[in-house]
Structures are given as structure tokens and as C-alpha cells.
Amino acid sequence: MAEPNGRPDHAFPEAQREGLYRAIFERRDVRAQFRPEPIPPEVLARLLEAAHHAPSVGFMQPWDFLLIDDRAVRERVHAIFERENAKAAEAHTGERGALYRRLKLEGILESPLNLCITCDRSRGGEHVLGRQSIIETDLFSTCLAVQNLWLAARAEGIGVGWVSILDQNELTEVLGLPENVYPLAYLCLGYVDDFHDQPELALAGWRQRLPLAERVHGNGWGEALDAPTLLEALATRETTR
Incomplete structure (x- = not known):
């Protein structure tokens, strides 16, 4: 997991962050x-x-x-x-x-x-x-x-x-x-x-989990999200889970 930008002192250490996300994904x-x-x-x-x-x-x-x-x-x-x-x-x-x-x-x-x-x-x-x-x-x-x-x-x-x-x-x-x-x-x-x-x-x-990238909208319902980097990151996350 990459180190956060902005205020690193506000973020948990990497191992603790991983533990939180593990609890979420393995619940x-x-x-x-x-x-x-x-x-x-x-x-x-x-x-x-x-x-x-x-x-x-x-x-x-x-x-x-x-x-x-x-x-x-x-x-x-x-x-x-x-x-x-x-x-x-x-x-x-x-x-x-x-x-x-x-x-x-x-x-x-x-x-x-x-x-x-x-x-x-x-x-x-x-x-x-x-x-x-x-x-x-x-x-x-x-x-x-x-x-x-x-x-x-x-x-x-x-x-x-x-x-x-x-x-x-x-x-x-x-x-x-x-x-x-x-x-x-x-x-x-x-x-x-x-x-x-x-x-x-x-x-x-x-039922199967719905693709997250298809559930994210732009500034209104059904509007495309003008954030290609975020969409790429979402797609990458889904392929690794």
C-alpha cells in the first residue's frame, strides 16, 4: 500500500491500515x-x-x-x-x-x-x-x-x-x-x-458482487465520471480482489 500524501501524520501506519481494510474485505x-x-x-x-x-x-x-x-x-x-x-x-x-x-x-x-x-x-x-x-x-x-x-x-x-x-x-x-x-x-x-x-x-x-466502476457517477446520476485515473484505479482494485 502506497504511503498517503497530504498529512501523513494523520494516517495510520501501513500495517494498521492493512488490518482495517482486511476486516472490511473479509467480513x-x-x-x-x-x-x-x-x-x-x-x-x-x-x-x-x-x-x-x-x-x-x-x-x-x-x-x-x-x-x-x-x-x-x-x-x-x-x-x-x-x-x-x-x-x-x-x-x-x-x-x-x-x-x-x-x-x-x-x-x-x-x-x-x-x-x-x-x-x-x-x-x-x-x-x-x-x-x-x-x-x-x-x-x-x-x-x-x-x-x-x-x-x-x-x-x-x-x-x-x-x-x-x-x-x-x-x-x-x-x-x-x-x-x-x-x-x-x-x-x-x-x-x-x-x-x-x-x-x-x-x-x-x-448473486455476485456488482462492478464498482459501474456504480460510480459524475456530477449527476448516470453522468460519466471524468476521472480516468480514478476509474483505472477502481478497475485495478477489482482485479486484485
């Missing part, structure tokens, strides 16, 4: 291959601290963290998944439907720990700085906490899987959430036997 949505051993408290504390240091609009910090290791609670959540997944499968027919039904889409019972990251939509009061025009910024902020935790987990060798095939109203009831608290992310955490080289859905043939 995976883990649904299987969980190991049974628990996450040590000091490691879990580091992950939660990383999540808690996410940026948030108006510094509202709308997140809370529900640690779920009770088997009975997880079985209730798993039952919600089973019902919702059966409904989702009906949208896919033929070979696509057969492939969908083969996919492993959660690790609720296999992982040693489930974690629900919630968003308190009332935190910060009625008028949160920066939220007046875009009310959903509290949800966006909580997503950043999820990403912080996910990247920190990868650096610690811990797999994370986001279970999105859930009825949020039923999940709210199971977890006893207050009316103003939204269950934004239901995650499965644990050490794993291995991390796949590619996202699981790409390996299964469900």
Missing part, C-alpha cells in the same frame, strides 16, 4: 460453521465498546444491546424465522426456489450468543440536532453501530450473522421491547470453523 455474514465455545467477557466488552463508538446524528446514540443466551427465548425467535422464511420461499419458484430452500439463512440456535441491537426512536428528545429533515437518521446511526461491531468481530475472529427474515412486531413482543424501541438488527455471534473467501450468497450462485 462475512455467517449463518453456519459456528463453534460452541462462548465469547470471553473481555472480548465481548470490546465488541460492544466498538459498537457504542459509532457515529450518530446529533450524538443521540439511539442503540441498546440485548444479549440473548437463553435457549427458550432463542427458540421463540427461531420459530418466528421459520414462519417468515416459509412465506419468503413462496416468492421463488423453479430452480431459484430450489436454491433458496437450500440456503442456510440463520444460526439462531447454533451460535453461542444472539444479540439484538435496538434503536430508541425517542432518544434525544423531540428535536435532535441534524434529524429535523431526515427522521430516519436514528435508524441509520444504529446501522453504523452494527457495522462497527461486525468489523471488530471479524478482527477478533468472531463470526456475525444478521437474521433479517423476522417479523419485527413478533420479535418486539418476545423481547419485551418498549413501544418506542425498534429491533433493528438480530445478530448471531460466535467463533467459527472458518470464514469463506467470498460471501456465502456469491458462493451459492444467488
Whole structure:
């Protein structure tokens, strides 16, 4: 990795930069291959601290963290998944439907720990700085906490899987959430036997990563990017990943 220009004293040393990018590129949505051993408290504390240091609009910090290791609670959540997944499968027919039904889409019972990251939509009061025009910024902020935790987990060798095939109203009831608290992310955490080289859905043939160079626009949607050096750099990066 080339040394940065501008203010080199603001950049991390090369090895630390490489570690950050490695966590980003090797992060995976883990649904299987969980190991049974628990996450040590000091490691879990580091992950939660990383999540808690996410940026948030108006510094509202709308997140809370529900640690779920009770088997009975997880079985209730798993039952919600089973019902919702059966409904989702009906949208896919033929070979696509057969492939969908083969996919492993959660690790609720296999992982040693489930974690629900919630968003308190009332935190910060009625008028949160920066939220007046875009009310959903509290949800966006909580997503950043999820990403912080996910990247920190990868650096610690811990797999994370986001279970999105859930009825949020039923999940709210199971977890006893207050009316103003939204269950934004239901995650499965644990050490794993291995991390796949590619996202699981790409390996299964469900979808492939889109070319980045085709997703970058100029000064308006669909306008060509007048930056040949950047386009060349983007193309080079894609061929080396």
C-alpha cells in the first residue's frame, strides 16, 4: 500500500491500515460453521465498546444491546424465522426456489450468543440536532453501530450473522421491547470453523458482487465520471480482489 500524501501524520501506519481494510474485505455474514465455545467477557466488552463508538446524528446514540443466551427465548425467535422464511420461499419458484430452500439463512440456535441491537426512536428528545429533515437518521446511526461491531468481530475472529427474515412486531413482543424501541438488527455471534473467501450468497450462485466502476457517477446520476485515473484505479482494485 502506497504511503498517503497530504498529512501523513494523520494516517495510520501501513500495517494498521492493512488490518482495517482486511476486516472490511473479509467480513462475512455467517449463518453456519459456528463453534460452541462462548465469547470471553473481555472480548465481548470490546465488541460492544466498538459498537457504542459509532457515529450518530446529533450524538443521540439511539442503540441498546440485548444479549440473548437463553435457549427458550432463542427458540421463540427461531420459530418466528421459520414462519417468515416459509412465506419468503413462496416468492421463488423453479430452480431459484430450489436454491433458496437450500440456503442456510440463520444460526439462531447454533451460535453461542444472539444479540439484538435496538434503536430508541425517542432518544434525544423531540428535536435532535441534524434529524429535523431526515427522521430516519436514528435508524441509520444504529446501522453504523452494527457495522462497527461486525468489523471488530471479524478482527477478533468472531463470526456475525444478521437474521433479517423476522417479523419485527413478533420479535418486539418476545423481547419485551418498549413501544418506542425498534429491533433493528438480530445478530448471531460466535467463533467459527472458518470464514469463506467470498460471501456465502456469491458462493451459492444467488448473486455476485456488482462492478464498482459501474456504480460510480459524475456530477449527476448516470453522468460519466471524468476521472480516468480514478476509474483505472477502481478497475485495478477489482482485479486484485
